[in-house]
Amino acid sequence: NLKVLLTQQRVFHSQLASSFLYQMAKPKPNSFWFFLFLFIIFLSFFHGESSEFDLDELSWLDEKDDEVNVVQSRHESLRSCDFSSGKWVYDQSYPLYDSSCPYLTTAVTCQKNGRPDSDYEKWKWKPNGCSIPRFDSLEFLGRMRRKRIMLVGDSIMKNQWESLVCLVQSVISTGRKTVTYDGPSTAFHALDFETSIEFCWAPLLVELKKGAGNKRILHLDLIEENAKYWRGVDVLVFDSAHWWTHSDQWSSWDFLMEGNNVFRKLNPMVAYEKGLITWAKWVDLNL
Template identity: 75%
Template sequence: MATPKIHLLVSSFLLCGTFLSLFHCTLSLLNPEDGVGILVQADDDVSMAQSNRDSRKRCDISVGKWVYDDSYPLYDSSCPYLSSAVTCQRNGRPDSDYEKWKWKPSGCTMPRFDALRFLGRMRRKRIMLVGDSIMRNQWESLVCLVQGVIPTGRKRVTYNGPGMAFHAMDFETSIEFFWAPLLVELKKGSENKRILHLDLIEENARYWRGVDILVFDSAHWWTHPDQTSSWDYYLEGNNLTRNMNPMVAYQKGLSTWARWVDQNLNPRRTEVIFRSMSPRHNRENGWKCYNQKQPLPFSSHLHVPEPLAVLQGVLKRMRFPVYLQDITTMTALRRDGHPSVYRRVISQDEKQKPGKGHSSDCSHWCLPGVPDIWNEMLSALL
């Protein structure tokens, strides 16, 4: 007669154990300390995924405002991995407030970049940033954000064709940059003519295989005016043409990239992020960013640039779950963050005579500066 009672007690004990285990797991998922690297959701859910294959909802970190924070920057211009064209302080820029603005999303909290935590999450992984010189700008920022916690003898940079890689040896992690400003292939044809192949990509894409995290950008080169264009002809199949609407060409090139990702990458092994276009402030003959010292106030009238609309359309048609890191609107407010005349060391006389014999860079970004915030966002997404 005691046997059924014993079975009942054992069953009750097992049931309680299962419940407690589930309860413990639930608590661990809710533990704020375990979630330092992710976004803390607040108000309405907004999907960060631009692919129609993903149903997860997250706070839209592209909506918010710039706030001054005296604890920034997270490194200084002595970082040995910075190219001279972006070290604005070393080049003589007299103000430094542009280094101290952080992005505050409206509906959630974005965590401060933590180099050790980031490297821990990237252990035994390759992360590759693919694109143009603005992406190189972001790569230098990311390397400088992490390199300070790595002993001198345990880090190095290697070069391989159109790519370079920063190695954090103790973490078996590489942070790589690959030069492919158009993603698709640009080749020399007969009579040395430059031909942009809108439907060819493998020459570049072969380098992307086996990478754990791929971050892409491509827009600036597509929007260059005719006199500074990098090609003479477009080629699609056997159709060679000199003239094409730049946004039509951009859509075709992006679609070639999208097909390659859909057909060649496994979302269980590779994470893909596409960073939206970094705005230029080049009006007024390139001097619109000169001597700017504060972000612009938020404007509700900022329109979606055509390249961003094209990119959104391509991503939505993909099967692979690509995430759009939208930095365009928030970065449009930061005309104070460009090198301007401080892309090189200039004399005091040159500083006082803008436009007289030297150029102003209103496309790239001073470091430390705006790309550090892009990388804080990237870290949160990862």
């Protein structure tokens, strides 16, 4: 049985948007890192570090690989905090990264596109019931050492990938970070931490294929062509919604299929539900 958690991550300088984060009701051992990331992503998205990391300063990492402790006294209040209830507050110390980050695409870099003001970058989200610690790049990378993090979905997830990479890349020296590509996946590697932050383009999650006459067929019950890129990942964050709402000439498909059933027209929300059921079954079997 799958418990579905829909978390709204606030948009801040092209970075945070709504994501579906899902977890098993009774987590298996290899789901531990998923919950660790969910905890860390809230407690640490709001603090940047300018200094590059020093291997000597982080020698403790080798001793802590198998005993990362998420529960720390200074973060106790976060465990029961409702992050969706709060307000935006102005903070002069922001932004945590700027348009000089080399991993930002031009489309989401407002100032490179001519926006003259910058005050919009100085707002942060403050929950009513707790205070979110500022993001610590080294702490995050330390907790995620030897782990693969993958964000799966559409351009919303691409924006989040760029944001997370920009938050951590400044503490890593130029020669110790790289980007690789594999099909629909892009991966940023922090080499000294053996950590990768990856994005996988799969806006509908289920399979969209070309059929007879070059027609686009969305298979509501098939997912493997996308899911094969998700295997072996320690932390998976999924998003899918926007592409399901396109209609007429903007539709992502010409036909839909479920088994041997072919649909020319289907209520988008019905199709969306069917696609998510296929995805949820995959999660249930593989995570």
